[in-house]
Amino acid sequence: xxxxxxxxxxxxxxxxxxxxxxxxxxxxxxxxxxxxxxxxxxxxxxxxxxxxxxxxxxxxxxxxxxxxxxxxxxxxxxxxxxxxxxxxxxxxxxxxxxxxxxxxxxxxxxxxxxxxxxxxxxxxxxxxxxxxxxxxxxxxxxxxxxxxxxxxxxxxxxxxxxxxxxxxxxxxxxxxxxxxxxxxxxxxxxxxxxxxxxxxxxxxxxxxxxxxxxxxxxxxxxxxxxxxxxxxxxxxxxxxxxxxxxxxxxxxxxxxxxxxxxxxxxxxxxxxxxxxxxxxxxxxxxxxxxxxxxxxxxxxxxxxxxxxxxxxxxxxxxxxxxxxxxxxxxxxxxxxxxxxxxxxxxxxxxxxxxxxxxxxxxxxxxxxxxxxxxxxxxxxxxxxxxxxxxxxxxxxxxxxxxxxxxxxxxxxxxxxxxxxxxxxxxxxxxxxxxxxxxxxxxxxxxxxxxxxxxxxxxxxxxxxxxxxxxxxxxxxxxxxxxxxxxxxxxxxxxxxxxxxxxxxxxxxxxxxxxxxxxxxxxxxxxxxxxxxxxxxxxxxxxxxxxxxxxxxxxxxxxxxxxxxxxxxxxxxxxxxxxxxxxxxxxxxxxxxxxxxxxxxxxxxxxxxxxxxxxxxxxxxxxxxxxxxxxxxxxxxxxxxxxxxxxxxxxxxxxxxxxxxxxxxxxxxxxxxxxxxxxxxxxxxxxxxxxxxxxxxxxxxxxxxxxxxxxxxxxxxxxxxxxxxxxxxxxxxxxxxxxxxxxxxxxxxxxxxxxxxxxxxxxxxxxxxxxxxxxxxxxxxxxxxxxxxxxxxxxxxxxxxxxxxxxxxxxxxxxxxxxxxxxxxxxxxxxxxxxxxxxxxxxxxxxxxxxxxxxxxxxxxxxxxxxxxxxxxxxxxxxxxxxxxxxxxxxxxxxxxxxxxxxxxxxxxxxxxxxxxxxxxxxxxxxxxxxxxxxxxxxxxxxxxxxxxxxxxxxxxxxxxxxxxxxxx
Numbered sequence: 001x002x003x004x005x006x007x008x009x010x011x012x013x014x015x016x017x018x019x020x021x022x023x024x025x026x027x028x029x030x031x032x033x034x035x036x037x038x039x040x041x042x043x044x045x046x047x048x049x050x051x052x053x054x055x056x057x058x059x060x061x062x063x064x065x066x067x068x069x070x071x072x073x074x075x076x077x078x079x080x081x082x083x084x085x086x087x088x089x090x091x092x093x094x095x096x097x098x099x100x101x102x103x104x105x106x107x108x109x110x111x112x113x114x115x116x117x118x119x120x121x122x123x124x125x126x127x128x129x130x131x132x133x134x135x136x137x138x139x140x141x142x143x144x145x146x147x148x149x150x151x152x153x154x155x156x157x158x159x160x161x162x163x164x165x166x167x168x169x170x171x172x173x174x175x176x177x178x179x180x181x182x183x184x185x186x187x188x189x190x191x192x193x194x195x196x197x198x199x200x201x202x203x204x205x206x207x208x209x210x211x212x213x214x215x216x217x218x219x220x221x222x223x224x225x226x227x228x229x230x231x232x233x234x235x236x237x238x239x240x241x242x243x244x245x246x247x248x249x250x251x252x253x254x255x256x257x258x259x260x261x262x263x264x265x266x267x268x269x270x271x272x273x274x275x276x277x278x279x280x281x282x283x284x285x286x287x288x289x290x291x292x293x294x295x296x297x298x299x300x301x302x303x304x305x306x307x308x309x310x311x312x313x314x315x316x317x318x319x320x321x322x323x324x325x326x327x328x329x330x331x332x333x334x335x336x337x338x339x340x341x342x343x344x345x346x347x348x349x350x351x352x353x354x355x356x357x358x359x360x361x362x363x364x365x366x367x368x369x370x371x372x373x374x375x376x377x378x379x380x381x382x383x384x385x386x387x388x389x390x391x392x393x394x395x396x397x398x399x400x401x402x403x404x405x406x407x408x409x410x411x412x413x414x415x416x417x418x419x420x421x422x423x424x425x426x427x428x429x430x431x432x433x434x435x436x437x438x439x440x441x442x443x444x445x446x447x448x449x450x451x452x453x454x455x456x457x458x459x460x461x462x463x464x465x466x467x468x469x470x471x472x473x474x475x476x477x478x479x480x481x482x483x484x485x486x487x488x489x490x491x492x493x494x495x496x497x498x499x500x501x502x503x504x505x506x507x508x509x510x511x512x513x514x515x516x517x518x519x520x521x522x523x524x525x526x527x528x529x530x531x532x533x534x535x536x537x538x539x540x541x542x543x544x545x546x547x548x549x550x551x552x553x554x555x556x557x558x559x560x561x562x563x564x565x566x567x568x569x570x571x572x573x574x575x576x577x578x579x580x581x582x583x584x585x586x587x588x589x590x591x592x593x594x595x596x597x598x599x600x601x602x603x604x605x606x607x608x609x610x611x612x613x614x615x616x617x618x619x620x621x622x623x624x625x626x627x628x629x630x631x632x633x634x635x636x637x638x639x640x641x642x643x644x645x646x647x648x649x650x651x652x653x654x655x656x657x658x659x660x661x662x663x664x665x666x667x668x669x670x671x672x673x674x675x676x677x678x679x680x681x682x683x684x685x686x687x688x689x690x691x692x693x694x695x696x697x698x699x700x701x702x703x704x705x706x707x708x709x710x711x712x713x714x715x716x717x718x719x720x721x722x723x724x725x726x727x728x729x730x731x732x733x734x735x736x737x738x739x740x741x742x743x744x745x746x747x748x749x750x751x752x753x754x755x756x757x758x759x760x761x762x763x764x765x766x767x768x769x770x771x772x773x774x775x776x777x778x779x780x781x782x783x784x785x786x787x788x789x790x791x792x793x794x795x796x797x798x799x800x801x802x803x804x805x806x807x808x809x810x811x812x813x814x815x816x817x818x819x820x821x822x823x824x825x826x827x828x829x830x831x832x833x834x835x836x837x838x839x840x841x842x843x844x845x846x847x848x849x850x851x852x853x854x855x856x857x858x859x860x861x862x863x864x865x866x867x868x869x870x871x872x873x874x875x876x877x878x879x880x881x882x883x884x885x886x887x888x889x890x891x892x893x894x895x896x897x898x899x900x901x902x903x904x905x906x907x908x909x910x911x912x913x914x915x916x917x918x919x920x921x922x923x924x925x926x927x928x929x930x931x932x933x934x935x936x937x938x939x940x941x942x943x944x945x946x947x948x949x950x951x952x953x954x955x956x957x958x959x960x961x962x963x964x965x966x967x968x
Contacts, residue, residue: 013080013338014357016166017239019250024170024177025236026254028324029229029332031180031261032110033117036318039269040297042222043262044284047215049270050205053263055219060259062220063227066396066422067251069403070231072415074244076406081339082234082332083395090402093343093474097466099398100340101459102391107333108366109388110229112373114325115155119147120378121318124295125311138377139447151374158326159367162334165356166239173327176320181257183317187302187310188264191271195305202270204281221432226262228392229325230254231399232332235339269297272304330366337362343474345466387452389433397426446500456489505546513539614638614954617860665798666939669829670710672750672821673698676738679717686725693733700739703748705829706821712795719788720754720815727758727813748823755814761807769805846894846968847871851881851910852930853902857953861897861930864957877902878910885914890921895967898947900931900938907931908945915946926967930955 017025043052070082079085083103088096122130134145161169191197199205206212230251237244270280274294277283283297293299302310338359341351354360404419467475513535520527527535618638621627627635676698687694698704717736724734737753761769770793796803801819848870852858858874865872873893875881882905885893896914900907907929917923928949929942939950949963 012357013236013238013335013353013359014166015239015241016170017233017236017241018170019242019246020174021170022233022236022240022242022247022250023254023257024174024324025328025331026230026233026250027257028173028177028180028321029110029232029328030227030254030258032114032321032325033121033318034113035184035226035262035265035321036298036314037117037120037296039262039266040284040287043219043266044270044280044297046207046218046222048204048206049202049267049280051207051212051215052219052266055216055222056226056259056262056266058216059220059223059226060255062223062425063230063255064252065418066400066426067230067255068248068415068418069400069422070234071244071248071251072403072407072412072418073399074234074237074247078237078244079339080235080238080335082231082237082336083399084336084339085234086402087398088343090405091398092477093345094477095398097340097345097463097475098459099395100336100345101462102455103395104333104336105455106228106388106391106395107232107329107336108370109391110329111155111326111333111366111370113388114322114329115151115370116374116378117322118151118154119144119374121296121322122147122150124292125299125315127292139379141377141379143375143377145375148374152371154322155326155367155370155374158323158330159363161327162330162363162367163354163356163358163360166358169327169331173324176324176327180317180320180324181261183313183320184261184264187306187313187317188268190310190313191268191301191305195271197271202267203279208281221429224392224396224426224429225389227255227258228388229328229332230258231395232328235332235335239335265298268301272301274300330363333366334359334362337365344469344472387448387455390430390452393426393430393433397423397430400426446503453489460489506543509539509542509546665709666711667707667709669824670706670708670713670821671704671829672706672708672713672738673701673704675710675714676717676736679714679721679736682718683721683725687734690725691730692725692728693731695733695735697736698738702740703743703823705824705826706748706750707824708799708819708821709795712798716792716795716817717752717754719792723788724754724756724758724813728756729758732757732812743823746823747820750819750821752817752819753814755812757812760809760811760813761805762809766805766807770803841965842869844869844871847873847892848964849873849875849881849884849893849896851875851878851896851902851907852899853877854899857899861955864955864960868961878905878907878913880904881910882913885922885925886917888922890919893925895964896925896927897930897951898927900929900942907947908941911942911945911947928963928967930960 039052046052047055073086077085077089079089081088081100084096084100086096087099119130130147130150131142131144132146136143161172206215233247233250270284273280273283274290277286280297287295287297290300293303299311299314302314304310306313337346338351340346341348341359341362350362350365351359352361400419400422402419403415404423407413407415407419463475470476517527517535618635621635622632676696680696684694721734721736728734733756735753735755737751737755739751741749741751743749770789793803796817796819799819801817803815803817805813805815807813848865850858850861850865850872852861852874853876862872862874873884875884878898881896881898885896898907898911902910905913911927914925914927915923926949927947928951929938929947930951930953931938931942932953942950948967951960951963
């Protein structure tokens with residue numbers, strides 16, 4: 001029985017529940033011991049026999065209307081879990097948890113109610129039998145250990161029945177359900193036929209001097225309490241052997257049987273009164289004076305008219321009612337816990353199934369807790385039982401509004417109507433039970449209010465731990481559910497305070513009255529009966545005054561707190577929406593940035609690849625001997641144009657990198673005067689051809705060796721001098737000045753000035769010159785992207801420097817840059833750097849594996865390698881490269897030049913595979929990326945894949961040889 005299902009496949013609940021079994025489960029859960037006791041204690045005092053019968057029938061119709069909503073949702077979502085499953089699917093897991101939390105208390109409270117009713121029934125039917133042995137008192141109720149032990153034993157028996165498997169428990173539940181309704185109906189028929197019962201027997205049919213309609217309404221308002229549990233089959237949907245489309249008739253016949261049971265028992269209770277009593281009103285009004293059968297009007301009538309037969313029939317029915325309530329609610333509660341455990345709300349072990357495919361650990365948990373409850377006494381347990389109607393109405397409201405929302409999407413008008421009506425009625429029922437003296441005869445006890453508060457706070461704590469362990473991010477999306485729970489705590493807290501204050505005030509007034517009466521008696525002052533009545537009336541009036549005052553203040557307090565909660569919710573909701581919008585924008589920005597980075601990387605590769613061919617072939621062609629001077633001049637023009645085009649490409653790509661925040665400096669050892677000289681080599685011939693007086697001054701430099709991003713510094717100078725060249729007419733002057741303004745903390749302060757006597761800029765354009773894509777109208781005939789100045793400013797700022805401009809229209813422009821670079825001494829710089837022309841090193845002893853898929857790029861690279869004496873092999877993709885390295889003898893290759901973007905296998909993957917080779921001589925061969933993927937991220941990715949260096953395309957020969965030399 002307790003053996004866990006360890007099937008290799010995921011175990012599922014067994015399909016065992018037939019329509020009859022489902023009816024027995026629904027009916028047995030909704031009608032329990034209370035139907036035999038409460039006609040005398042509650043129903044008849046509220047509405048009389050006819051008012052009760054009518055109210056129960058109308059209440060049954062209301063429950064059937066809510067049953068329509070359950071039926072619809074069970075067909076939409078045929079999962080175990082009932083209201084919990086519906087809420088999570090329609091509103092999310094937050095709302096699902098809230099509904100399930102209160103519904104779980106309902107099912108456990110009904111189990112406890114049925115179990116602790118056993119001593120009450122026994123004391124009336126078998127007085128003195130169990131009221132022996134050890135006893136103690138809790139909240140004014142005498143608890144006898146033998147009674148509590150009997151209740152616990154019956155709970156354990158029902159738990160074992162539930163553990164034995166669905167088929168057996170369903171069979172027993174069905175038999176007991178028929179015994180329950182059969183015992184009531186047969187008893188009613190026999191009473192009607194064996195006694196002179198007529199309509200006059202039940203007079204007055206209603207409570208005299210009260211509105212008949214209101215009396216019926218009071219009974220209808222009890223419908224959630226009377227019929228709670230009819231929806232229990234919604235927790236066993238996965239165990240049906242029939243279609244969920246047949247659940248509505250099951251609901252109908254279960255509720256009908258419940259209405260018949262409640263109505264007949266109310267009529268039975270009023271059909272006979274003890275000797276000396278005129279009618280049922282007098283009997284019920286003095287019910288507390290009776291004991292034994294007389295204390296239970298239903299049994300009083302059955303035994304008075306039918307004798308032992310009546311006792312046996314109703315006794316069997318009561319026993320069946322208690323057992324069906326225990327079994328049915330154990331099943332419902334365990335399936336709810338199983339469903340919640342399946343969603344990780346409860347620990348997974350709670351939902352474990354045994355060999356009979358029932359959630360045995362959930363059943364054991366509920367049974368174990370319930371077996372302890374009888375030892376707390378009936379009074380203490382009644383405080384919990386009093387709140388189960390609140391939980392039921394919460395579940396009904398959730399199911400109804402979920403049905404409305406789902407039906408709205410499917411355009412089911414009927415269910416939309418039943419959903420709205422069911423939701424409104426559920427709210428009315430909730431308020432009826434919660435708010436004292438609003439409609440109800442009496443308020444809940446202060447202890448009952450306190451239990452709701454404690455259960456709500458426990459819900460907060462449970463939700464916190466669920467949210468903390470929610471790795472799937474299913475919870476925490478609905479602020480409404482949390483605020484609703486918070487409001488409930490505040491609201492119930494006010495009602496609890498009001499009821500507690502009322503009890504204290506009433507006791508204080510009564511104690512004060514008793515004290516005064518004792519003082520009057522001590523002074524031998526007597527009061528006649530009229531005076532005593534006057535004093536009692538005065539005390540009653542004052543208690544009523546205190547009660548009404550407390551109610552008024554509670555309402556005012558409630559309105560204030562509600563308003564504060566509304567404001568808090570509005571503020572929080574606005575903040576939450578703003579955070580979600582910011583998060584959405586952040587995600588979009590990250591996606592856009594990622595897309596832009598991908599685009600720029602692809603563009604860099606695709607644009608640099610043909611540029612590599614242009615610049616590479618130009619470099620190779622310059623080495624051809626006896627080339628005509630005109631061809632040499634053409635090559636120089638091609639080389640200049642290629643470099644200019646590459647500069648424009650770099651401008652566009654770098655601007656994209658700047659906008660996405662991806663640009664990073666690449667710091668290296670630099671001769672700052674050499675950087676200026678490299679620019680001079682490019683521009684001097686151009687200046688001369690245009691007749692521009694070009695002056696460069698780098699004399700005022702004390703420390704020319706620094707650490708900086710030489711490439712981007714060159715870019716800045718190229719942009720500034722190129723602009724000066726473009727906008728300076730023939731015969732003008734361009735001056736480039738580099739000077740040092742001191743040393744501080746091992747860093748030199750440098751100033752670069754580029755001044756021209758060109759057309760100048762207007763003050764309006766000067767203010768926007770560093771913005772991207774801006775060009776003055778007078779410069780429209782000048783070629784360019786409009787990005788140079790924006791990129792220049794971004795690079796200088798990235799170097800922690802600043803740039804400013806002074807310009808006057810028709811006079812000229814001067815750009816001034818201030819930067820700080822780390823200084824190097826000559827010895828350190830010279831050890832690491834020397835020109836390739838000065839090197840006499842023989843490279844013929846080195847063999848390099850060139851991995852390149854582009855034919856043109858492969859030809860350029862091999863010719864450059866051959867030019868400097870290297871031996872080489874080639875591979876068309878990464879896969880071939882890995883195979884060649886793996887099959888080579890150690891020492892065959894001293895270096896691998898690896899392209900990145902290649903078919904079959906890319907360079908990153910190939911590098912990782914080479915590093916994973918077993919032979920340490922092979923897996924340690926230096927690998928250098930030689931790729932058109934030239935951004936800082938690309939260099940970083942190359943390092944992470946196991947590469948030792950990076951050479952950007954188009955290939956710069958000196959840099960390529962420096963890198964190779966460093967690796968070798």
